[in-house]
Amino acid sequence: GAGVSQSPSNKVTEKGKDVELRCDPISGHTALYWYRQSLGQGLEFLIYFQGNSAPDKSGLPSDRFSAERTGGSVSTLTIQRTQQEDSAVYLCASSQTPYYEQYFGPGTRLTVT
Amino acid sequence: SQQGEEDPQALSIQEGENATMNCSYKTSINNLQWYRQNSGRGLVHLILIRSNEREKHSGRLRVTLDTSKKSSSLLITASRAADTASYFCAAGDSGGYQKVTFGTGTKLQVIP
Numbered sequence A: 001g002a003g004v005s006q007s008p009s010n011k012v013t014e015k016g017k018d019v020e021l022r023c024d025p026i027s028g029h030t031a032l033y034w035y036r037q038s039l040g041q042g043l044e045f046l047i048y049f050q051g052n053s054a055p056d057k058s059g060l061p062s063d064r065f066s067a068e069r070t071g072g073s074v075s076t077l078t079i080q081r082t083q084q085e086d087s088a089v090y091l092c093a094s095s096q097t098p099y100y101e102q103y104f105g106p107g108t109r110l111t112v113t
Numbered sequence B: 001s002q003q004g005e006e007d008p009q010a011l012s013i014q015e016g017e018n019a020t021m022n023c024s025y026k027t028s029i030n031n032l033q034w035y036r037q038n039s040g041r042g043l044v045h046l047i048l049i050r051s052n053e054r055e056k057h058s059g060r061l062r063v064t065l066d067t068s069k070k071s072s073s074l075l076i077t078a079s080r081a082a083d084t085a086s087y088f089c090a091a092g093d094s095g096g097y098q099k100v101t102f103g104t105g106t107k108l109q110v111i112p
Helices: none
Strands: A005-007 A010-013 A019-024 A031-037 A043-050 A053-056 A065-069 A075-079 A088-095 A108-112 B004-007 B010-014 B019-025 B029-037 B043-050 B055-058 B061-066 B071-076 B085-093 B100-102 B106-111
Touching (some): A010 A019, A043 A065, A043 B100, B004 B085, B010 B019
Parallel strands (some): A010 A108, B010 B106
Antiparallel strands (some): A005 A019, A019 A075, A031 A088, B029 B085, B061 B071, B085 B100
């Protein structure tokens, strides 16, 4: 079946602009995660959804970052007033339920110039 | 700080040798998972071990878990060049948020 998809695959934006990143999880997966991975680094947890609610927003780096999930499916991560330090690969993952193995999307590479 | 931290950060071995990577975590967990990331590609789940398990096998992979030491190890036997990748452990918190936190990874290079 279809895996996790993310769009766009690449995004180049100017500093100060807003960006929206989209994640389509595997159908039926209730848990959805957003991570950020800088070049050569590990995964930085951003936010986790169980259904449409986000029990844990502790990983969001600043109030410029927000995320929502609708219909227990698609999620969007929004970064307002982007900064150069926001440049990274943003990964989305979904799992059947929390604690089960996560299936990752290919990521969105964000470059802020 | 990271919940999971891998050791070593980098490992280089000859094809056919075994590779061992270690992971330490800080809090109580429900499970611990290992993932692989090939260069420029997404992460792939390898194996999950629950907190009440001590050892688990999957093909050439063997994972152990020591909850008293808050550590886990991943052993890849008879390594192949295709095993070259970064390997991450991910600790599933037993707390209410059910968060899974990834470590910084071990970069494994298998030389043909």
